Each structure stands twice: as C-alpha cells, then as structure tokens.
Amino acid sequence: MIAVPELPAMPTGPGADRPPEERGLSRDGVRLLVSSERGETSRTFSDLDELLRPGDLLVVNESATVPASLPARSRLGPLLMNLSTSYGAALWVAEPRWGPGQPGPLPLEPGETLDVGGVPCTLIAPYPGIPRLVFLQAGGDLAHAMQRVGRPIRYGYSAREFPLEAYQTEFARVPGSAEMPSAGRPFSARLIERLRAKGVELAPIVLHAGVSSLEFGDAGPGVAPMYPEPFEVPRDTAEAIHRARSRCGRVIAVGTTVVRALESAMDAGRVRPARGFTRVYIGPMRPVRSVDGILTGFHDARSTHLSMLAALVGVTRLRRAYDVAAREGYLWHEFGDSHLIFSDPVT
Amino acid sequence: MTAAGTPRPPVALITGASRGLGAVLARFLVNQGFAVILNARGSPALEALAEELRRGGHDVESVAGDVSEGRTQKALRAAVDRLGRLDLLVNNASELGPAPLPSLVEYPPGKLEGVFRVNVIAPLSLIQELLPPLRASQGRVVNISSDAALGGYPGWGGYGASKAALDLLSLTLAHELSDAGVSVVSVDPGDMRTSLHQAAYPGQDISDRPMPEVTVPFWAWLLNQPGSLVSGHRFQAQADRWEVPV
Numbered sequence: 365m366i367a368v369p370e371l372p373a374m375p376t377g378p379g380a381d382r383p384p385e386e387r388g389l390s391r392d393g394v395r396l397l398v399s400s401e402r403g404e405t406s407r408t409f410s411d412l413d414e415l416l417r418p419g420d421l422l423v424v425n426e427s428a429t430v431p432a433s434l435p436a437r438s439r440l441g442p443l444l445m446n447l448s449t450s451y452g453a454a455l456w457v458a459e460p461r462w463g464p465g466q467p468g469p470l471p472l473e474p475g476e477t478l479d480v481g482g483v484p485c486t487l488i489a490p491y492p493g494i495p496r497l498v499f500l501q502a503g504g505d506l507a508h509a510m511q512r513v514g515r516p517i518r519y520g521y522s523a524r525e526f527p528l529e530a531y532q533t534e535f536a537r538v539p540g541s542a543e544m545p546s547a548g549r550p551f552s553a554r555l556i557e558r559l560r561a562k563g564v565e566l567a568p569i570v571l572h573a574g575v576s577s578l579e580f581g582d583a584g585p586g587v588a589p590m591y592p593e594p595f596e597v598p599r600d601t602a603e604a605i606h607r608a609r610s611r612c613g614r615v616i617a618v619g620t621t622v623v624r625a626l627e628s629a630m631d632a633g634r635v636r637p638a639r640g641f642t643r644v645y646i647g648p649m650r651p652v653r654s655v656d657g658i659l660t661g662f663h664d665a666r667s668t669h670l671s672m673l674a675a676l677v678g679v680t681r682l683r684r685a686y687d688v689a690a691r692e693g694y695l696w697h698e699f700g701d702s703h704l705i706f707s708d709p710v711t
Numbered sequence: 712m713t714a715a716g717t718p719r720p721p722v723a724l725i726t727g728a729s730r731g732l733g734a735v736l737a738r739f740l741v742n743q744g745f746a747v748i749l750n751a752r753g754s755p756a757l758e759a760l761a762e763e764l765r766r767g768g769h770d771v772e773s774v775a776g777d778v779s780e781g782r783t784q785k786a787l788r789a790a791v792d793r794l795g796r797l798d799l800l801v802n803n804a805s806e807l808g809p810a811p812l813p814s815l816v817e818y819p820p821g822k823l824e825g826v827f828r829v830n831v832i833a834p835l836s837l838i839q840e841l842l843p844p845l846r847a848s849q850g851r852v853v854n855i856s857s858d859a860a861l862g863g864y865p866g867w868g869g870y871g872a873s874k875a876a877l878d879l880l881s882l883t884l885a886h887e888l889s890d891a892g893v894s895v896v897s898v899d900p901g902d903m904r905t906s907l908h909q910a911a912y913p914g915q916d917i918s919d920r921p922m923p924e925v926t927v928p929f930w931a932w933l934l935n936q937p938g939s940l941v942s943g944h945r946f947q948a949q950a951d952r953w954e955v956p957v
Contacts, residue, residue, distance in 0.1 A: 451931045451932055451935045452931075452934075452935030455743070455931055455935060457928075457931075474738070474742060475742055475767050486742060486743075487742075488739060488742040488743060489738070489739055489742065489924070489927050491927075491928065492921070492922070492924045492925045492926075492927055492928065493921075493925065499927065499928075499931060501742065501743050501744070590951070591928065592928060592932065592951075592952070592953070596957075598957075599957065628951075628952050637957040638954055638957060639954060639955055639956075639957050640952055640953045640954035640955055641932050641952065641953050642951065642952040643951050643952070644951045644952055645951065
C-alpha cells in the first residue's frame with residue numbers, strides 16, 4: 365500500500381448530473397477554466413485551438429468505455445457488480461454495490477458463488493487493503509454479458525441512466541475502461557480538425573480506467589487507494605513527445621489517465637514505450653516530469669486525481685484555481701466543465 | 712483429457728506452502744479452479760491447510776518433507792503423476808540460514824551450504840524432476856526471490872547470494888526452455904509479515920510489513936500474462952507497475 369499525506373481539502377462545486385447535450389450545449393460547448401502561473405481565465409472548450417500553439421502535442425487516451433455495471437444475484441440478494449479491471453478473460457477486479465448510490469463493502473466471502481449478468485462467478489479473494497473491491501473468477505464470458513445486460517457505471521449523483529454513447533469520447537478505439545476517460549469527452553470532430561490544421565499534434569496512449577468511486581480513507585488512513593490499471597504507451601507516442609519537446613512544443617495530457625500512463629513509462633527522465641499494469645501514485649511528493657500541462661475535469665475533494673494536479677502545479681495554485689471554479693459555478697464530475705492547467709507561465 | 716472426456720483442472724505445485732506467501736497462493740489458486748500439490752517441512756500446519764481447502768471442495772495433495780531431499784522430490788513427482796498434469800511450479804520454500812543473521816565474515820560455511828541446498832539446488836532439482844509434465848502442459852515455473860538478491864544488505868549476504876544464484880538459474884532456464892514452451896520467472900515478493908521475515912528480526916516488531924495477501928493482485932496479473940511474454944523476467948510483486956516488453 366502507498367502511504368501518502370492527504371491533501372488539504374479543496375473547494376467543490378455543483379456536479380453535472382447529465383451530459384451537456386441534455387443541457388442545451390454541444391460537447392465542446394462546456395466551460396473551460398484556463399489556469400497558468402498568471403492566474404485563471406474563463407473560456408469555452410471550443411476555444412481550445414486558440415489556447416494552444418503550433419507544435420504543441422496533445423496526448424489522448426484511446427480507451428473506450430464498456431458497459432461494466434452488471435446486475436448480480438447473490439446470497440445477499442440482488443446487487444450491482446461494477447467490473448473494474450480485467451486481468452484476463454476470466455479474472456476481474458470488481459466493486460460489488462447495493463446500487464448506484466449505495467456503495468459497499470458487502471459481506472461477501474471468498475469461495476462464494478454468484479450470478480453476474482447470467483454468468484456464474486466465484487469470489488476469489490478480497491482486494492488486499494481495499495475492502496470495497498474483490499477478485500472475481502468468471503465461469504463464462506463476462507465481456508459478452510456486458511454486451512447483453514451491462515450498463516455504463518453511474519453513481520447516485522447522475523440524474524438517470526444514459527446510453528453508452530454518452531460515455532464515449534471522440535478518441536475511443538480500444539474497449540476496456542469501466543469508467544469514461546472523461547477529459548476527452550468535450551472534444552468534437554470539428555475541434556480536432558481545427559487543432560490539427562493549426563499544427564497541434566495528437567498522439568495516443570491506452571489506459572483502461574477502473575472504478576473511480578474510491579477515495580482517501582477506503583484503504584485506511586493516510587493511504588492512497590491505488591490499484592493497478594492496464595496501460596500502453598506506444599513507441600510512436602514516446603517519439604512524438606521527444607519531438608514536441610525538442611521543438612519547444614508543450615506536451616499536454618488529456619486527462620489524469622494520460623499523466624499516469626506517461627509517468628509510468630518514464631525512465632531516466634524520458635518517456636519510453638511501455639506496456640503493463642500501473643498503480644503509480646502521483647502526488648505532491650512525486651513531481652510530474654512527462655507533461656507541461658493537463659486538460660481535465662473538476663475532481664472531488666478527497667480524490668487521488670487532485671493529488672496529481674497538486675503534483676503538477678502545487679497546492680497553492682490548485683487551491684486558487686478551485687476557488688475560482690467553485691465561485692464561478694463550474695460543474696464537477698464526468699459530464700461537467702473542463703480545466704486546462706499549464707504548469708509553466710503561458711507566454 | 713480423462714477417459715470420460717472432461718478436461719482435467721490445471722495443477723499447481725507449491726513448496727513452502729503451509730503458511731505465509733505459499734498458503735496465500737494456494738488459496739488464490741484453488742478458488743480459481745486449480746488442483747494443488749502442497750509441500751512443506753512441518754506436517755501439522757500443512758495438513759491443517761490441506762484439510763481447510765479440501766473442506767472447500769478443492770482437489771489437494773499434501774506432501775510433507777524437506778524439499779532439498781531426493782525422496783521429497785520423488786514424492787512430489789508421484790503426486791503430479793496422480794493428478795495427471797502440472798501447469799505451475801512455485802519454488803517458494805526458502806531457508807533463511809542462521810538467525811540472528813550473521814555477517815558474511817562470520818558465516819559458518821556449513822550453514823551456507825544448507826541455505827544453498829534449499830534455495831538453489833532444490834528448486835533446480837525439482838524443475839529437472841518435473842520437466843516432462845511441465846513440458847507437456849507448456850507450464851510455468853515461478854522462483855521466489857528476494858530484494859536481498861540485489862541489495863547487499865549487511866547480514867543478508869548468505870540468503871541474498873542464494874537468491875541471486877536462483878535469479879540466474881531462472882534467467883538461464885528461461886532461455887534454455889523457451890523452445891520447449893516452458894516459461895520461468897523470478898519474483899521478489901517484497902517485505903511481508905511472514906515467519907521467515909520474523910526469524911530474520913528476532914524479537915522485533917514487524918507489524919508494519921504488509922501481510923502476504925498484498926501480493927494477490929500481482930499473481931492475478933502474472934498468471935494471466937502469456938508465458939512467452941514474461942519468461943526470463945524478474946518482477947517485484949509490490950512494485951507500482953508490472954511491465955512486459957513492448
């Protein structure tokens with residue numbers, strides 16, 4: 365387990381309970397708070413091409429969201445099984461819950477069998493140190509069960525169920541994320557085209573995001589509840605980062621998943637091609653060296669995402685930005701507004 | 712396949728299985744449908760675990776005995792033959808050596824021989840003995856190493872040297888057996904709250920070390936990787952990333 369100092373609490377704003385398209389906005393019509401050393405400015409996401417320069421590089425996560433929330437039947441009665449991470453066709457880490465707004469831990473025992481979306485499963489072991497997660501062995505094809513009866517994972521704050529399409533980004537190509545890598549959601553095909561025309565380069569990684577429901581405290585006091593997630597940094601992307609750096613372009617991560625993948629692939633100060641599972645924790649004690657900025661959402665006060673942002677720009681600057689965001693009514697959560705954070709002064 | 716046409720379950724053999732890391736692996740594997748062959752020196756703890764797993768409806772063979780002795784190795788081979796296959800061999804049994812840990816300049820050579828017999832010669836002998844069934848199933852060998860193999864920690868020289876030797880056996884065997892489809896990896900499980908670790912620090916409180924269950928996610932990952940991708944590599948079970956070649 366990774367013991368880390370918890371961040372001081374950050375302000376929190378209202379959460380978006382539905383996609384912007386259901387609030388009369390286009391995907392790229394959400395608000396964009398731009399933070400640099402000089403301060404905060406409020407823009408619209410579709411202005412992104414004006415905020416970046418030719419030669420900048422956006423690194424995006426190509427992981428696509430899967431309908432990972434399955435109805436389950438157990439000794440305890442009906443429950444929800446949110447599949448977090450596939451270790452192989454038949455072995456998964458999952459979060460059993462009573463319902464979208466009712467988390468566990470549930471009193472399930474190793475060796476116990478349950479029906480998950482019509483597939484007989486055995487609970488293998490609790491996840492060490494994180495009582496809300498379990499290892500699940502499937503006696504059938506859970507990927508197929510997801511296609512039949514799975515729904516996108518949602519939590520109590522979302523207004524209702526939305527179709528899987530609402531949880532896919534323009535970059536989605538490789539199915540595997542239990543929850544949407546949401547930083548990429550506001551990108552429209554139109555905006556991507558304008559960015560490319562301007563000379564902004566895009567390069568992919570894959571990191572399959574697991575359940576996001578954990579927060580500090582779920583793994584014990586002073587312990588970051590980190591569990592490993594599959595990732596891959598392709599050779600072409602590692603090279604694109606070196607090229608951007610050598611032409612003085614900025615490397616901007618689209619999402620915390622991208623920062624985690626790139627930091628996991630760092631070796632002697634350089635990003636190299638890498639593939640595996642990572643639970644690298646990025647916080648104030650471990651500075652971010654792979655990127656010059658991040659495009660992300662607004663994160664809950666006790667999440668490990670906030671620690672990563674603090675690693676990028678420091679607690680003081682992060683607090684300043686979150687004060688502005690909360691005061692000006694920016695929307696939190698995966699359907700909410702966006703935050704572009706430059707680690708260096710913007711010239 | 713049996714005569715009736717039902718596939719036999721995969722079989723894992725774990726040495727040093729009666730407690731600590733070995734017992735954690737045994738519980739993890741049986742719940743995944745493995746039949747297990749458990750070996751340990753101390754019979755009562757071994758039988759207690761075997762009974763517990765059998766009560767859970769699992770297929771368990773237990774073989775008590777010192778793994779560095781030829782007759783124990785033969786008995787393990789006989790157990791493999793009874794179950795009809797071998798998919799995974801975990802060389803986990805380890806000899807710490809004299810405790811408290813002596814510095815190398817004071818290390819009794821006879822004791823060092825004992826450490827190497829259990830930690831180096833026995834794993835190799837077992838691999839030699841079990842190669843035919845491992846080959847038949849394109850099986851895997853996991854040799855349990857230690858960060859002492861690399862660290863040069865004062866007091867850990869005897870144990871560490873034996874684990875460094877085991878690491879080199881793993882790497883060499885991985886190359887020698889790649890054509891046979893048998894994969895060999897070396898795993899440093901990291902510091903854990905086990906009887907071996909306690910023996911190294913007599914009288915000290917080691918309760919700040921995690922329980923061996925902390926390694927379960929790593930085993931879940933490793934055993935789901937294609938053998939050819941991981942063979943010849945050394946992994947740290949408690950590291951914050953596990954990688955395969957790109």
